[in-house]
Amino acid sequence: MLEADKLFAGSIPENYDRYMVPLIFEPYAVDLARRATAFSLGAVLEIAAGTGVVTRALAPQLPSSASYVVTDLNPPMLDYAASRQAPDSRITWRQADALALPFETASFDLVCCQFGAMFFPDRVAAYREAKRVLRPGGHFLFSVWDRIEENVFADDVTNALARVFPDDPPRFLVRTPHGYHDKKMIRHDVEGAGFSRVEIDTRAERSRASSPMLPAVAYCKGTVLRTEIEARGAGKLEAATDYVASAIAERHGTAEVTGKIQAHVISAVA
Numbered sequence: 001m002l003e004a005d006k007l008f009a010g011s012i013p014e015n016y017d018r019y020m021v022p023l024i025f026e027p028y029a030v031d032l033a034r035r036a037t038a039f040s041l042g043a044v045l046e047i048a049a050g051t052g053v054v055t056r057a058l059a060p061q062l063p064s065s066a067s068y069v070v071t072d073l074n075p076p077m078l079d080y081a082a083s084r085q086a087p088d089s090r091i092t093w094r095q096a097d098a099l100a101l102p103f104e105t106a107s108f109d110l111v112c113c114q115f116g117a118m119f120f121p122d123r124v125a126a127y128r129e130a131k132r133v134l135r136p137g138g139h140f141l142f143s144v145w146d147r148i149e150e151n152v153f154a155d156d157v158t159n160a161l162a163r164v165f166p167d168d169p170p171r172f173l174v175r176t177p178h179g180y181h182d183k184k185m186i187r188h189d190v191e192g193a194g195f196s197r198v199e200i201d202t203r204a205e206r207s208r209a210s211s212p213m214l215p216a217v218a219y220c221k222g223t224v225l226r227t228e229i230e231a232r233g234a235g236k237l238e239a240a241t242d243y244v245a246s247a248i249a250e251r252h253g254t255a256e257v258t259g260k261i262q263a264h265v266i267s268a269v270a
């Protein structure tokens with residue numbers, strides 16, 4: 001992962017929430033919130049919450065006495081999440097790096113994190129932090145994307161951009177969001193941080209969009225791929241996005257498009 005890969009700022013939060021979240025994140029957020037209800041939910045910490053898709057799904061499942069601390073490294077993402085959430089006295093918004101959580105030891109029942117771990121420069125250190133802030137017997141629930149070949153639009157976008165920039169293809173999607181999918185390695189890292197009863201469930205969903213332009217805009221403008229494309233020349237973003245849309249249309253048609261997405265959902269006990 002490059003240092004720049006974790007910078008979700010500028011117009012990325014808005015485009016991320018408008019286009020990426022409905023395209024690929026929503027079904028997994030609903031699933032994560034459903035899984036969370038099996039655990040004790042008195043004190044919940046969310047890490048790398050982004051624009052709050054899990055927060056919106058999980059908050060309604062929490063008891064009225066619960067506390068829910070929602071965090072992210074990048075304040076612009078968290079500000080966006082807070083702006084989308086109805087006032088809720090159970091929720092505290094706080095900027096926090098997963099590698100140095102500003103919370104006391106043994107203070108949460110559940111730590112959850114959807115599609116954040118791929119961005120952590122030292123995952124075992126981040127998992128150790130999650131374990132530290134969990135009460136003994138508390139649960140850690142998180143997800144990561146499977147390999148890019150199992151995620152059709154991400155793969156299409158990457159292949160199309162490799163044709164636009166043959167000498168220097170933007171590799172953000174392969175390198176980071178889809179760069180941590182080896183189940184043996186994930187189990188090794190989680191157990192290495194001191195967790196037990198590690199379970200990994202691989203879950204496929206369908207991504208749907210009303211036109212090929214939507215996934216093109218979502219990936220090219222609503223992720224850090226935007227920064228990578230813009231770094232290859234001012235003014236390249238629009239042409240690259242249009243080319244990606246035409247490549248998706250060629251493969252999936254010009255009307256509604258659908259494609260497989262797949263992720264690993266991991267649970268472990270502190």
Ligand SMILES: C[S@@+](CC[C@H](N)C(=O)[O-])C[C@H]1O[C@@H](n2cnc3c(N)ncnc32)[C@H](O)[C@@H]1O
Nearest residue numbers: 006008048049050073074077097098114116119
């Ligand atoms: C792909 S987004 C996922 C956001 C959200 N959980 C969702 O499902 O839409 C990854 C998030 O990880 C955050 N992030 C990156 N590095 C982080 C770190 N070291 N600690 C906490 N959050 C981090 C980014 O700011 C971004 O919001």
